[in-house]
Amino acid sequence: MTKSNPVLDALRGRRSIRKFTNDPVDREDIATILDAGRWAPSGLNNQPYRFLVIHDDDARAESLAECTKYGHIVKAAKALICIFLDKEATYSEMKDHQGAGACIQNMMLAAHSLGLGTVWLGEIVNQQDKVLDKLNLPADRYELQVVIATGHPDQKGSATRNELSEYMLEDF
Template identity: 80%
Template structure:
């Protein structure tokens, strides 16, 4: 297969759950947030909203109490909370898909900058608690995901099934 930086990044990116003590630069963080901002959305409504929590923010330790993956939250240098703004939602399914694209964009951007991320999805089961910690109104914001971010202190690994196992028909 011909080398392509985007396709290479898609194959090489892995979930990282352990991070070094090195800080994440503001420039890198801005680049990651910009990548999320450029994700596709239905009718270009751009319903996602971001909240960045640095490791020294008291809310980080409170968020760790909201998930069984609190050890990952505590290890991260930065947490990026991704929400849908309910006031801008026009199609729940499309907007959830857009939030997924936004999240993937951010994860790929982080990877391209030599940073690691993991998608913390389980935490949405405690959405009310998370919104309380962050002092955000539930009638306006719907938590989609929290990304734990930092410089990798581990190699990620993954295995995929053969493409044929996903195909409903041969092409």
């Protein structure tokens, strides 16, 4: 892949960041990230995702840190973007989960474009009931998809990928 453009560069350049500086994340940047999420595709355009932003000075951040083995990342983040599916707005479990994934990717790419770092904390969904309880959200209405830890990067990320041919079921 040799073509270069801003979208492809962002896709190739975004990395998971697990260490953050003490600089706060601007409210305007958070709004931009959330807006990027709402533009993700969803089946029937039902847009079943819902967002909750928790800043580092919110006591709920400490509570969320207790819900994951990655609590140190939760505590280091300046903002936590929690993404849920609203069960009252869903129509297809598979399509709605796919839409949530697209929403999450949009948000992480938007954050990257703003010079912010993020990491997708998916392990926390193993404690979904505990998370929903700590956030005072009804489990019969919301399904936790991810918590995105966000902040100004205090590390460089790295990643490798297999050759494209290793993913292909047949030549194209």
